[in-house]
Amino acid sequence: MNNSLTENYKSKISRILITEEEIKMKIKNVAEDINKSYDGKPVLLVSILKGAFVFMADICRHVNIPCEIGFMAAKSYYNSTVSSGKVTITMDLSQDLTKYHVIIVEDIIDTGRTLKEVVEILKSRNPISLKVITLLDKPSRRTVDFNADVSLFTIPDLFVIGYGLDCGEYYRNLPYIAEYQK
Numbered sequence: 001m002n003n004s005l006t007e008n009y010k011s012k013i014s015r016i017l018i019t020e021e022e023i024k025m026k027i028k029n030v031a032e033d034i035n036k037s038y039d040g041k042p043v044l045l046v047s048i049l050k051g052a053f054v055f056m057a058d059i060c061r062h063v064n065i066p067c068e069i070g071f072m073a074a075k076s077y078y079n080s081t082v083s084s085g086k087v088t089i090t091m092d093l094s095q096d097l098t099k100y101h102v103i104i105v106e107d108i109i110d111t112g113r114t115l116k117e118v119v120e121i122l123k124s125r126n127p128i129s130l131k132v133i134t135l136l137d138k139p140s141r142r143t144v145d146f147n148a149d150v151s152l153f154t155i156p157d158l159f160v161i162g163y164g165l166d167c168g169e170y171y172r173n174l175p176y177i178a179e180y181q182k
Helices: 003-011 020-038 053-062 113-123
Strands: 013-018 043-049 068-075 088-091 101-109 129-137 150-154 177-180
Touching: 020 053, 020 101, 020 150, 043 053, 043 113, 053 068, 053 101, 068 113, 088 113, 101 113, 113 129
Parallel strands: 043 068, 043 101, 101 129, 129 150
Antiparallel strands: 013 177, 068 088
């Protein structure tokens, strides 16, 4: 990337809301809770793509009990900064969930529509248990009755990028959470 592109890339960052160090500390604590709660149990960590892949990778690095991973993809933003309100599952799990304690690892809960639909789909497959861990929670934007079991950070009604979250597929590689400058 040349300097002009780098500066343009950086110009969309209004301010850093959550630092890389803050994220790492919270992830370590959540992973310790998973290790204690699920030791000796069959665990399936499910990442909702694309946004949660960075969060999932870091959680996996700190979970020291045997676990499997799975991926689902769901869309509702379609290259915009506003949810379309229509949730589409574009990639599904292949595992038989009746054999697992399922932990959904999500990047952000905004309106709640996407995750509520994913949870309903997975619950209908009768997992041993199902839990939702989200990196970010934006409760002021909720349009459905849904809350995660664990939220690492609660944020105000801002459009955020970084640490897996994007705008038009860019900015996922930032190691922190930043407010996007529209």
